[in-house]
Amino acid sequence: MTQLAVKDVQDRLSHAKCAVCQHSRFGIDSRSMKEDGEWKGICLNCYYHFPVYTDMAFYLKTQPDVPYRLKEIPCLNCDERGVTLDFRIVMSVRESLYFVTCRTCHHPFVERSYLEVFE
Numbered sequence: 001m002t003q004l005a006v007k008d009v010q011d012r013l014s015h016a017k018c019a020v021c022q023h024s025r026f027g028i029d030s031r032s033m034k035e036d037g038e039w040k041g042i043c044l045n046c047y048y049h050f051p052v053y054t055d056m057a058f059y060l061k062t063q064p065d066v067p068y069r070l071k072e073i074p075c076l077n078c079d080e081r082g083v084t085l086d087f088r089i090v091m092s093v094r095e096s097l098y099f100v101t102c103r104t105c106h107h108p109f110v111e112r113s114y115l116e117v118f119e
């Protein structure tokens with residue numbers, strides 16, 4: 001697995017909205033970064049925090065349906081289907097987001113996940 005840079009993750013989190021205050025500026029608490037790839041994202045406006053999961057190889061192993069779904073996700077930029085999952089966040093019990101990259105044109109975007117709503 002490619003190691004994600006904290007800065008890249010922070011930049012891409014700006015495409016999400018805080019579940020509490022709807023602002024889009026987030027930081028990563030670097031002290032929270034654990035061996036298992038779980039980081040803590042923090043809203044810089046209201047300090048709401050949420051888990052950021054970066055170990056996607058492990059996740060895809062434990063969620064066998066997800067790789068099939070990733071193949072079906074259409075790119076917002078080129079319309080081709082098929083993306084790579086870079087990391088995911090659980091913003092609230094109702095909202096889980098996948099941060100993905102198009103396999104064809106390498107356009108990064110955010111895909112809402114409905115799979116884990118009841119997790």
Ligand SMILES: [Zn+2]
Nearest residue numbers: 018021043046
């Ligand atoms: Zn907030």
Ligand SMILES: [Zn+2]
Nearest residue numbers: 075078102105
């Ligand atoms: Zn694309």
